[in-house]
Amino acid sequence: MNRLDVTEAIFAIKKEKELSWEGIAEAIGMSTVWTTSACLGMNSCPSGAATKLVEFLGLPEEATRVLMEYPTKEWDKSVPQDPLIYRLYEVVGVYGDTLKEVIQEKFGDGIMSAIDFSMEVDKEENPKGDRVILTLNGKFLPYKAW
Template structure:
């Protein structure tokens, strides 16, 4: 029996070995590269139709068991440790540690007491050219959900 983590490793290895880009798979699926990558990394479930499109784009030939895993609602949370050890992920963690209270204060000042949804949510990651070194631009766009009084 394959685990979801093992399937994720298989997908990544196949992608690397065959020089496949996430954006190309996403175009075949008809979703954003961010959403498609999250799904194939095990954080979002896919439909049979979407899995067939991934299969066609990547040429993996998923087994029935793997299709079922890809369709299963996942247990979300992709980090193996409470504090990330991967340098890139740690820097994002550091951004939240340093600026999290600032983001919270500014969101609450603008919107009131509530949260930014990670369900009704989009993300865009892009490259911005800069003569001093290219920059990473991450846009997080989540619906504001006020806390309900009852």
């Protein structure tokens, strides 16, 4: 099995068993966003999480090793076509420079880590239309001079 085989198997089992990402995450004791990302092949699973995921979903044993492999994080560099992903791309395009300016004004010259990082997706019910709340929480990493 390779990473794509495991991801396809996870999607098939998720659909067949009518599971949610939240339910899978709860079953293995990890966050919903992290679990989904790991199942999509963008994060490596620690041994315990990989074992729990394989057992919970009934994946072949060899999937444990694949889930624990360090991924090469790559994606298509073209403009995304999926409307939801495109809107996030648009947010970064419109507000990226603004975020950079505000973050560097508050913290100094540096970046937000995507390694020492967590993310939550929440829903706020609103009579004018439900709201999506994305919380990105990354450690500030200052640039060093030497």
